[in-house]
Amino acid sequence: MKTVKLLASALVVSLLLSACHTNTSDETTKDDYMDEDTTTEATTTNATKGITQKDWGTSDGKQVHLFTLTNANGVQVSISDYGGTITSFVAPDKNGKKESIVLGFNNLDGYLAHPPYFGATVGRYGNRIAKGKFTLNGQTYTLATNDGQNHLHGGNKGFDKVVWTAGNMDANNPQLSLSYLSKDNEEGYPGNLNTTVTFTLTDDNALRIDYHATTDKATPINLTNHSYFNLSGDVSNTILNDWLMIDADRYTPVDSTLIPTGQLKPVTGTPFDFTTPHQIGERIAQVPGGYDHNFVLNKKDSSLTLAAEVTDSSSGRKLQVYTTQPGIQFYTGNFLNGSIKTDEGKPINQHTAFCLETQHFPNSPNTPAFPTSILQPGQTYHYVTEYKVSTIK
Numbered sequence: 584m585k586t587v588k589l590l591a592s593a594l595v596v597s598l599l600l601s602a603c604h605t606n607t608s609d610e611t612t613k614d615d616y617m618d619e620d621t622t623t624e625a626t627t628t629n630a631t632k633g634i635t636q637k638d639w640g641t642s643d644g645k646q647v648h649l650f651t652l653t654n655a656n657g658v659q660v661s662i663s664d665y666g667g668t669i670t671s672f673v674a675p676d677k678n679g680k681k682e683s684i685v686l687g688f689n690n691l692d693g694y695l696a697h698p699p700y701f702g703a704t705v706g707r708y709g710n711r712i713a714k715g716k717f718t719l720n721g722q723t724y725t726l727a728t729n730d731g732q733n734h735l736h737g738g739n740k741g742f743d744k745v746v747w748t749a750g751n752m753d754a755n756n757p758q759l760s761l762s763y764l765s766k767d768n769e770e771g772y773p774g775n776l777n778t779t780v781t782f783t784l785t786d787d788n789a790l791r792i793d794y795h796a797t798t799d800k801a802t803p804i805n806l807t808n809h810s811y812f813n814l815s816g817d818v819s820n821t822i823l824n825d826w827l828m829i830d831a832d833r834y835t836p837v838d839s840t841l842i843p844t845g846q847l848k849p850v851t852g853t854p855f856d857f858t859t860p861h862q863i864g865e866r867i868a869q870v871p872g873g874y875d876h877n878f879v880l881n882k883k884d885s886s887l888t889l890a891a892e893v894t895d896s897s898s899g900r901k902l903q904v905y906t907t908q909p910g911i912q913f914y915t916g917n918f919l920n921g922s923i924k925t926d927e928g929k930p931i932n933q934h935t936a937f938c939l940e941t942q943h944f945p946n947s948p949n950t951p952a953f954p955t956s957i958l959q960p961g962q963t964y965h966y967v968t969e970y971k972v973s974t975i976k
């Protein structure tokens with residue numbers, strides 16, 4: 584017990600030294616850090632509403648930063664300008680215990696080793712483009728085939744691996760804007776694409792993400808966030824007992840390379856029917872490889888509506904995903920295999936996290952029947968997704 588307390592005190596001291604505190608009267612420190620289970624508390628900085636920033640290493644010779652957004656309830660989200668990456672999302676469980684509910688690392692090195700898009704802003708085109716080819720205005724474009732024969736998540740150096748530029752900030756407002764200019768022909772895509780992603784942590788515990796872009800040539804675009812959630816806050820637990828609802832009567836079945844066949848298939852009577860809550864693990868064995876599918880959201884327009892809801896009964900944490908997008912990719916961490924370890928050395932095994940990536944349907948540039956993912960010059964791409972946390976008893 585004494586040793587635990589001593590270790591905890593040492594952690595407090597080192598955290599206080601390393602954390603970027605602008606406020607020294609930190610009355611929440613004790614409660615947050617003196618807990619015996621210190622696995623994820625290391626992600627917590629201070630609890631004053633607003634935004635803080637610290638240097639976080641370099642990439643491509645550019646300074647990288649880590650920003651921490653804190654709302655009035657002490658919910659905290661850390662985001663790096665490397666890849667527009669959400670590195671932690673600290674939220675209370677039903678007993679008030681704060682832990683990060685996303686996979687992430689405390690240091691940039693963890694990301695430079697290229698984990699599979701942990702928390703990243705994915706672009707220029709999230710998800711797959713068949714055989715890395717598409718034709719637009721009579722011209723055929725060739726992209727990297729970085730996922731077997733297909734193009735995935737923007738190619739070899741997508742938006743998840745570049746350093747974004749942070750906009751002006753107000754220290755008292757938990758909001759961060761990151762911009763990136765993707766030049767004409769970068770990763771083979773046409774047009775200079777000016778992208779801004781704005782993260783806002785609201786006082787009703789929602790992380791709102793606004794995506795904006797403009798281009799000077801017609802281009803496919805499909806920006807998303809690739810956070811891996813484990814609502815228990817501990818990757819020793821799988822996500823298979825979590826209850827999931829997806830407001831989708833149809834999904835897009837895929838071929839063996841995960842490219843949609845083009846059909847919009849009813850979920851009724853299939854393991855894809857999450858229109859009422861089901862545990863993720865209930866029917867996963869019937870889905871070869873696990874879930875990695877796009878769901879066609881039941882929406883008539885592009886208003887911000889509830890797309891999915893996940894509840895972890897043991898921690899009592901609930902995540903709701905709202906979006907203006909037509910689709911959502913539900914991925915159950917099928918390719919995680921224990922080879923990547925958390926900062927605490929725990930292996931990140933298969934099905935220990937899920938992703939809910941709001942998006943246009945995969946391979947839309949080659950599937951005219953799907954809603955278009957082409958941005959034209961003169962148009963503004965804008966969409967919103969919110970990840971909202973709460974608890975049930």
Ligand code: GLA
Pocket residue numbers: 699700710735841875912914918938940
């Ligand atoms: C997405 C894809 C998956 C996989 C992960 C990253 O969710 O749909 O197939 O590539 O990204 O590993």
